[in-house]
């Protein structure tokens with residue numbers, strides 16, 4: 363189970379979270395977000411980290427901007443969180459062949475899940491987040507976990523959207539994603555992570571996965 367902690371803006375917190383047991387860190391490259399971080403600042407953080415996957419999160423950004431941020435920020439992955447088309451994903455795949463590509467799908471209704479098959483040939487991983495009419499992400503809104511129980515994509519997938527230390531056990535009792543992704547559920551204010559909440563989250567993930575494998 364991969365655990366992605368997203369929306370980092372502070373180096374000391376990024377270092378602490380990467381040594382606590384998270385497997386992926388996310389940096390928000392969307393200027394409208396209160397968690398936005400510039401490519402040069404990402405670079406000062408990623409250079410100081412122990413080996414860990416580091417993703418840039420983009421929404422409807424141009425290919426050149428994504429390429430520049432990946433190279434400058436020394437990122438291992440790209441998360442596309444907007445309305446990027448399958449063709450655009452194919453272009454990213456060609457331009458950045460060694461970078462893991464996550465396509466986030468913001469799910470408004472169950473039928474939205476059928477889109478994943480159009481993206482599957484071009485992406486490595488899917489991420490499901492809750493739809494919000496005014497915010498692209500980091501909303502704190504949860505998905506209907508029960509309704510996702512039949513979701514079986516042909517690529518690995520992350521569950522996101524409103525996950526917190528106190529609801530992660532319930533989410534993982536209903537679903538078996540390959541990874542989970544949290545932002546607002548483990549922070550004090552946008553971009554300021556709460557390390558006690560991250561520790562509690564990681565403990566609860568261990569408990570949830572151990573109880574599943576015992577069944």
Ligand SMILES: O=C(O)c1ccccc1N[C@@H]1O[C@H](COP(=O)(O)O)[C@@H](O)[C@H]1O
Nearest residue numbers: 368395499500501502522523524545546
């Ligand atoms: O966090 C943001 O500000 C953000 C902005 C634009 C696109 C995506 C963003 N974050 C993503 O939102 C989800 C879930 O967040 P939360 O746990 O519900 O707060 C996560 O995938 C982030 O990568």
